[in-house]
Amino acid sequence: MPDNDSPKYPEGEAKLEIKRHSAAASIQDERIAEESGPQEPSMPEPVKEEGGGEPPFELTFRLNGEERTIGTWPARRMLTLLREDLGLTGTKRSCEIGRCGACMVLLDGEPVNSCLLSAYQCSGADLVTIEGLQGERAGRVKAAFLQEGGFQCGYCTPGMVISVSSLLEHNPCPSRLETEEALAGNICRCTGYGSIFRAVCRASEGQGEMPPAE
Structure with missing residues (x-):
């Protein structure tokens, strides 16, 4: 005798029923999207560092052989600063926890993961990215x-x-x-x-x- 908790449908039919409901829900979603018209893609809210406002820290350092001064936040990661603020995208973003080496730069001649390097640590330093590696x-x-x-x-x-x-x-x-x-x-x-x-x-x-x- 089947117990009272047995499914309404045999196993195969139950799976088919689930698929029918899923397909119906997808069609309904498509109809709603069509009726509401094209939607503008949502953009993430910009992250406000250190409470927003003007950068409180002036970073002066030597980058690829040139003296540079840039306003930033002391704890801003050099990986982000190099790629997003200075456009040096040869330094790659990957694991972001210092394990893969894709973001390696030379800091005073030594290889360092820029994802673990804060802006204040580069004050007065000599930093070389792949774009500036010469010789x-x-x-x-x-x-x-x-x-x-x-x-x-x-x-x-x-x-x-x-x-x-x-x-x-x-x-x-x-x-x-x-x-x-x-x-x-x-x-x-x-x-x-x-x-x-x-x-x-x-x-x-x-x-x-x-x-x-x-």
Whole structure:
């Protein structure tokens, strides 16, 4: 004997009934949308930082070789400031918690995740983004990534080039282990890293096979 809590329809028919109701609801929604006419897309309300108003902090620093002064908020992230305020979109936004390395910049010569960097921390500092990375060594790194196919989608590439350029500045001929350690903060989801390691080897002063990890 079926219990009193058994469904009204057999299992297959119950699923069909649910689909009919869902389809009817979708059609009703479409009719309402047509009758109300085209709607303007809703825009998010702008976020007011530090209570809004004029930026209370004047940031003076050196950016890609030029002295810059910009009004901002002390805690404004440099990733946002670079991309949205200064238009330097080569610095990529990805994880925003300092784990992927896509937003890497050089701060006083050292690779730093700009998503973890506040504006006040850059006061008086020398900051270099991928757009401003120049010089013979940086040129070799960029060329090596192209020659070895050290990218696929390319989203991680600016951060990789920043980190590799910094590595070779301090260690012109790194071993495989040293390269792995230097790129531990840079994630690539496409290449499997083999072509990136070959690019580092090509760009290094050794120009030969990368020394094995010890």
